[in-house]
Amino acid sequence: MNPLSSEDLANIEVLKKQIKDAPKGRGQLIPLLQMAQNILGYLPDKALSLVADYLSINRSDVYGVASFYNQFRFNPPGKNPVKVCMGTACHVRGGEIILENFERKLEIKEGDTTEDREFSIERVACVGCCALAPVALVGETLHGHMAPSKVEGLVLRVQLEREKAEREAGNS
Numbered sequence: 721m722n723p724l725s726s727e728d729l730a731n732i733e734v735l736k737k738q739i740k741d742a743p744k745g746r747g748q749l750i751p752l753l754q755m756a757q758n759i760l761g762y763l764p765d766k767a768l769s770l771v772a773d774y775l776s777i778n779r780s781d782v783y784g785v786a787s788f789y790n791q792f793r794f795n796p797p798g799k800n801p802v803k804v805c806m807g808t809a810c811h812v813r814g815g816e817i818i819l820e821n822f823e824r825k826l827e828i829k830e831g832d833t834t835e836d837r838e839f840s841i842e843r844v845a846c847v848g849c850c851a852l853a854p855v856a857l858v859g860e861t862l863h864g865h866m867a868p869s870k871v872e873g874l875v876l877r878v879q880l881e882r883e884k885a886e887r888e889a890g891n892s
């Protein structure tokens with residue numbers, strides 16, 4: 721579980737204000753969870769509790785409903801989300817091994833986010849470039865013909881770019 725960032729705390733205050741104007745009733749559960757996720761980018765415990773309290777629904781029921789839907793996420797999205805394609809073509813060409821390599825390199829499991837929030841990992845359905853299988857996206861960039869040996873380099877590239885941006889920001 722990632723600790724709340726200062727941005728999360730500010731967003732929770734926004735959620736608290738907006739939720740007050742929302743209609744009540746059990747039927748509002750999904751719309752309110754969507755509202756919370758739109759504001760925060762994910763559903764931390766605190767957001768689930770706010771929604772549960774507002775609708776007078778048990779918190780574990782709220783979690784149960786939210787976890788049923790793919791659209792909801794419980795970890796903050798990484799700045800560089802890693803999406804490993806698990807469509808049929810990528811799967812048969814070793815997508816699972818690519819996923820495992822990202823997990824090992826980043827020391828998180830699929831569905832999780834690194835503590836510095838730089839990376840998150842998720843498996844996705846076919847991204848439409850099966851000829852390039854296996855495929856992974858790092859941020860917005862698609863990488864085709866992935867191999868386990870490429871994983872380290874891709875992660876390193878993002879880290880170096882971040883350091884460069886930080887240096888440039890420090891010099892300006």
Ligand code: FES
Pocket residue numbers: 805806807808809810811845846847848849850851853854855
């Ligand atoms: S199955 Fe991976 S791109 Fe189609």
